[in-house]
Amino acid sequence: MSKIPLQFRHNGREVAIFVDGGTNLLVALRELIGDMTPKFGCGQGGCGTCSVLIDGELHLSCLTLAETVAGRSIETLDGMKQGPNLHPLQRAFADNFAAQCGYCTPGMLMAAKALLDRNPSPSRDEVIEAISGNICRCTGYEPIINAILAAAGGRISA
């Protein structure tokens, strides 16, 4: 058994797991930690639904070799809620009809969070750029862009 020990912070909590060589972070999160919020849509970097934040930076977990996150801090949608309350982005997505099947939503929310954490009042173009690596096949991008702008504009309170 060539299991490799791996430790990192997962939504603020230290976790320790054993991974197989070559395992990607998406599989590690879903199958070894049980955080099902990042989704598999392609495994090719093309859809963005597996997006997570690594040390605050947006990364594609499907293209991240699990071992490379040793000692780093991972945020997923599972850690977005603020206690029992929705994060303003979650509230804004719900209020603006920014999800249909919901499969792209975890990645969209993480991409949006990566943007707002650095740039609390982005322009529309900056929002478009920030989610340009995320594909939504159902909803159409307008409601998603509007939701992110609404969250940024503080028109949505948590």
Next chain:
Amino acid sequence: MLELRKDIFADERDDNLKEIGKGTQRQDMLGHVTGTSSYFNDHKLQGMLHLKVVRSTQAHARIRRIDTTEAERSAGVRRIIRGTDVPVNLNTLLSLINFGKDDEPSLAVDKVRYKGEPIVAIVADSEREAFEAIARVKVDYEPLPAVFDVEEALSPGAPVVNETYPKNTFTYHEVYDHQKLRFGDADAALATADHVLEQRYQMSPIEHAPTETNGAIAAPDTNGRYVVYTSTQALFFSVDTCAKILDVPSNTFHFIGGTVGGGFGGKVDTLTEPLAILGAMLTGRPVRYVFGREEEMQFGPPRGAERIYIKDGVMRDGRIVARKIRAYFDSGAYTRLSSYAAVKCAAHLPGPYTIPNVYGDVYCVFTNRTPATAMRGFGVTAMDFAIECQMDKLAHLVNMDPMEFRILNAYRDGDMKAHRREAKNTALIECVQVAAEKAKWPLREEYKRASSRKDGGGSRAVIPPTPTDPSRARPAAAGQQRTSYDRLPPTVTREPPREPPPPAPPPPSPRPAAPSHGATRFSSVFGTRRR
């Protein structure tokens, strides 16, 4: 944002409804934004194995030999499944409603009919080990001539794609090789039309590309049953399909579906469930079979390609007097749902227009392409694309505004449709009017005043005499213009001041008063419902 035009057909609607016409939150929205909505793949099962399939590299070939000896010895391999292991290795989806013959194996045995067809399934401890074993399977093919074009597939001497249908066409009612629609005498009307425009349209296959790929997880349960988490869009349909293929009663399965990560029609074919369950049956372990993105895009069923010929006869005043259509649905190598799509397409002719003479032949054809399936706008999307392109060209030909041209020819309440049902609850005219208004497209007064509820019926409600014999070619009227369309303005001169076209005779009796509550403007292929 959303705008409801309640001024239109206001008298037919009860606005005291609690939900309809009001914004409401999706019941699954909270799950979506918190990531707790549960998709088929969000289940972590103890000891889960992974299933991958060996796919054909050939579009059409006889399989001489499948050698899995090396793959069997590959690390982590639990089970190799071949066609002979599948209890009922021949199925067609719509056999559940007695439509079509079983023509598609779960795993190919003696022949492959499209590139990407599954031949062998490998169940292994990890995906990586399944991939390694796949690389060790040797398939010896004898390539056969392949056909990728619907019309070539129908020409004499074309390779037979699917032996169940040796003419490369789906068979309707055990006899017919196409869907036929005859209403009036299109050939006679074409012969007397001022202009005849014949055009060819085609559409490529379209992949649904759902963000979640197709997949299923099957796990042995107590009492010899199996729990199946699936991405299916059609849960009960999938249950019965699996019961048939695996030759067990359907209560053997506990299917859990629900939240689908985008389907659009691409998740009705039950492609992953039967093999995942069979894998679980043969290994006694949970088995997951999920398409990779490349598999989804290349071998997941698309909306099929179509080729459409339209020949229309139009008068100088803009009335379309005849529409003749020949359409070919490319079903790919097997029947999934194109057979049924062709039926819907035929029922849709000639589009939402009242044309007194309509002639349609719609074929469902087999080629060596990926089997095609349902997609939103099932059966009518490509046809509508063709018809609406044709409408623009016809308007141009008779020097009419394209919006007004559509209003002129639109069906109205009381008109007879080509499939011999009275048109009810029509609303094309109002749609065009609103579209014109939104686009700031000027419409002349009489077209603004047109209504779906006026001027329909009467002579427009008559079923015309329809010849059943193969009609002889008729000589064209002297002075008829036959057009192969080019983008230049038409050169023929016509009466310049455009009179409003003669309205069809008024309906013989006033339209019955509409009921006072909602849900009346709904009609389907199967007839019109009024509550």
Next chain:
Amino acid sequence: MAVTVKTFASASEAAGALSSDRSARYLGGGTLVMRALNEGDVSISTVVRAQDQALARIDASGPRVTLGAGVTFARVLAERDLAFLHAPARSIGGPAVRNMGTVGGNLFAPNPYGDFTVALLALDTTVAVQGGFGSRDIGIEEFLQARDRQAGTLVLSVSCTRPASTEAFRYRKIARIKPKGGSVVTLAAHLPISGGRIAGARIALGSMAPTQIRARAAERALEGRSLDATTIAAAASAATEGTSPSDNALGSAWYRREIIGVHLRRLLSGQE
């Protein structure tokens, strides 16, 4: 058999491990290596990593700029002194791909990728590589021509001379999806001006051949001339010479040949 991951502290050790194992692949940002593993590429059985800080170094203070192979596009974009490379860096992927993808990996990215490398080719970059026997510098053209045979060598860094002015270096990528998407064609031009005349023009094209190539005929049409309409027209009409584009899902070879001259003209005349 699971994949074996070998992590080394120094670049030279990693280079040693790479050169001795044909099934080993170096992991830069992983955007292409992990993708291959996810899609079931069983030819990769070892992944080699190096945690050498030298690979992540940026030296942009002087006229000669050096980027470690492990520098990501996001870091290029964060560096004000690298403004001339911002357009190519920004043209790659979405934000996550720019946070992950590296300059070194881009040198190996097949069509429709490798946009940053188009810029590097126009800038006459030197590539520092470490083989089994030590490190050496090679010109980027030579590097690209032998790219298929570079497996087993580790790229340490790339370096180039900073263009004299913003006008002197131009970049343009044509994609079907904006702001993301693979390249239909990519163009970069380095146009040093001396006494009102172009001296030492370098034009590089992406997706016009199996690897990034120089448009030598177009360069000749520019050499020694002022950048006026006649010169630009001559260069544009020579753009296809020596190219061998192929068909892919983003565009056909025919289409690429048709448009490359149009875009070269726009690039040279400073049109948007």
